[in-house]
Amino acid sequence: MAALVGIAPFFAALRGSFLHDYFGAVSPAGLENYRYILRDRAFAYSLNITVLWAFLQTVLTISIALMISYRLWRRGRRDHSRRIRLLHFAVLVPWAVPVYIAVPVWRALIHGDGVPFNLLLQPVWGFVWALAVSVWLSLPATVFILHSGFKKIGRQMVEAAALDGADDSTIAFSICFPQLREIILSVVLINFVKSLKEFSVVFLMTAGGPPLISGITEHYIVGATTTLSVFLYDLFLSSADYGVSSAFSVLLSLVVFTATLFYLLGRSGDKRSRKRCLLVLPIFIQLLTGGPAAVPVALVYLILMWYPDKISRAVVLHTVVMGILLFIRGFPAGLQPALAAGAAVWLVLRSRSRSHGRGRYAGKVSFREVLWSAAQRFFPLIMICSSAVMTAALVWLSFSGVDAVDFGSLLPPAAGLRAYRLVAGQEHIFRYFQNSFLVAVTTALLLPLVTFPAGWFIAREKGRTGAAILISIQLIGTVSGMHALIPLYIIFRSLGLINSYASLVLIYLEHSLVFSLYTISAFLRNLPGSLREAALLEGAGTCYYLRKVLLPLSRPVVLTTMIVAFLGAWNGFLPALLFIRDDWKYTIGVKIYTFVGSIASGSPKWSIFAAASVINMLFLVILFTIMKKMGNTTALSDLEE
Numbered sequence: 303m304a305a306l307v308g309i310a311p312f313f314a315a316l317r318g319s320f321l322h323d324y325f326g327a328v329s330p331a332g333l334e335n336y337r338y339i340l341r342d343r344a345f346a347y348s349l350n351i352t353v354l355w356a357f358l359q360t361v362l363t364i365s366i367a368l369m370i371s372y373r374l375w376r377r378g379r380r381d382h383s384r385r386i387r388l389l390h391f392a393v394l395v396p397w398a399v400p401v402y403i404a405v406p407v408w409r410a411l412i413h414g415d416g417v418p419f420n421l422l423l424q425p426v427w428g429f430v431w432a433l434a435v436s437v438w439l440s441l442p443a444t445v446f447i448l449h450s451g452f453k454k455i456g457r458q459m460v461e462a463a464a465l466d467g468a469d470d471s472t473i474a475f476s477i478c479f480p481q482l483r484e485i486i487l488s489v490v491l492i493n494f495v496k497s498l499k500e501f502s503v504v505f506l507m508t509a510g511g512p513p514l515i516s517g518i519t520e521h522y523i524v525g526a527t528t529t530l531s532v533f534l535y536d537l538f539l540s541s542a543d544y545g546v547s548s549a550f551s552v553l554l555s556l557v558v559f560t561a562t563l564f565y566l567l568g569r570s571g572d573k574r575s576r577k578r579c580l581l582v583l584p585i586f587i588q589l590l591t592g593g594p595a596a597v598p599v600a601l602v603y604l605i606l607m608w609y610p611d612k613i614s615r616a617v618v619l620h621t622v623v624m625g626i627l628l629f630i631r632g633f634p635a636g637l638q639p640a641l642a643a644g645a646a647v648w649l650v651l652r653s654r655s656r657s658h659g660r661g662r663y664a665g666k667v668s669f670r671e672v673l674w675s676a677a678q679r680f681f682p683l684i685m686i687c688s689s690a691v692m693t694a695a696l697v698w699l700s701f702s703g704v705d706a707v708d709f710g711s712l713l714p715p716a717a718g719l720r721a722y723r724l725v726a727g728q729e730h731i732f733r734y735f736q737n738s739f740l741v742a743v744t745t746a747l748l749l750p751l752v753t754f755p756a757g758w759f760i761a762r763e764k765g766r767t768g769a770a771i772l773i774s775i776q777l778i779g780t781v782s783g784m785h786a787l788i789p790l791y792i793i794f795r796s797l798g799l800i801n802s803y804a805s806l807v808l809i810y811l812e813h814s815l816v817f818s819l820y821t822i823s824a825f826l827r828n829l830p831g832s833l834r835e836a837a838l839l840e841g842a843g844t845c846y847y848l849r850k851v852l853l854p855l856s857r858p859v860v861l862t863t864m865i866v867a868f869l870g871a872w873n874g875f876l877p878a879l880l881f882i883r884d885d886w887k888y889t890i891g892v893k894i895y896t897f898v899g900s901i902a903s904g905s906p907k908w909s910i911f912a913a914a915s916v917i918n919m920l921f922l923v924i925l926f927t928i929m930k931k932m933g934n935t936t937a938l939s940d941l942e943e
Contacts, residue, residue, distance in 0.1 A: 315789035318548030335549035344522035352529040353639030356497040367444035375452035395689035397442035400873040403915040405506035425526035428511040436503045451485040471674035499783035501531035509900040531784035554785035588640035699912030721913035734893040742871040745810045746864040757822030801883045814867035825859040
């Protein structure tokens, strides 16, 4: 399954990139598809926008998440006030609301009737607001990962520093953050790879954004938020030749694979190899996107492989080069995305060097303390307010008697249950709940059949074999995205799986593999070996041991992975958008999207969209509560009591 859904699309795209494929009519193309894409400036422009988007999204997400998680950690145990509980709830809201609901609501709030922000006509604001929504949606997972890291920090050291006169910012930057360096680096790399593949937020928010003047090329039009994934999707819909889409998928796969490989190498190896690994990223990005300055600047970064302490000079030089190119060539032609990567590497290396050889509490930090204290109050407040506004706007729209967006009053116009009646009656929304339920339940039930035996095998392998399997599965999972779904569409077309729920189940199963294998193998590895020895003495075979001994003991962890897989399949949007063609087969996510469509849709049904969204979320809460209660006990619960 992992090979079919995770690996086969790349080789299918590689093969298809050398062919012309006009709706099944195949003929040799050689390198013509690659020349068609690379000769046009649109690919380079979109790549520049993608790298800039990934860098800004990562920096903002990590910075804000550090402040929020630090505040939750410092205040959580000693302060159980309403404000802290409210912050916990506010962080959970972006996690609980599916992307196909949250993004259109933000679009309604920000764009509305085009005043004061028009995301169709203002490129800068289109990019800024799409980036802000993406950061808001990415915060929960990052906050909770960092918060779990903060919990491992000894509070005695923090209390001792406070007694020595260290202020809050000094405790954060000199004690806490250095101890979280490895976790922060991993989260940075995960967010960067994820944002490189970003599609749903950009597509639902701006559909590629307002066109850039210099982005109008011979064959394409590049908008302010036309990332590579959005570009590929538009190309897939507009081009009659699937060979061009396959070639584009290969190029995007190489970009994502390189970033993923950088992520995996960054988590392993000694410090020296990690430094060199960090410096590979700006070199690679510069060679891809640097334009006329690509080779000279890349050579400067290459020299830094032996002199990493001089990276600040390279960053300054690169800044001057980008300023000159922007003045001569304009935006986005003069953009140098590798500068962002170089600056990030400089900050990482600088933080490492500053953490050694200097007194922890030396020097005046009053100005930094003022900024840190202000940020500690500002960003949690913004998080609470934004989650409250989004939730209130969704409920407000669901009770509105009109489909227009007009938040000019506290009560919605013609308030009532009109939208709920239309959703339940005219729109037959419960049919689409059944479709999603069928896909999600099938995914959840099939997952243990695949991952439980595999997790047991990995848990038994104490050496490199188990680790290699986990890394391989993780690599397959991280490189999935639009670039994998397009060639997968061609594979499923040849297998007759288009417009079939089987294709969705296979994709959602592959998406759930990484979390399930890691969770189950870690749990089984901690079980005592005497269980297996006792089973062997009783003459139990492998299948009997798995089914009668390990599975009952593992029921909570197995049900947890099934719940995660169920929610992932239920909230899935992009696969269903691509592979399901008939309206009556739509899953609930795609059906809700059809009520408002993209930002350029002429007649969005906002009240019906909101009512269907509220029903969907209530349904999820009920299902989640039921499934959670099912996994609260194990076969040893009575003995444990």
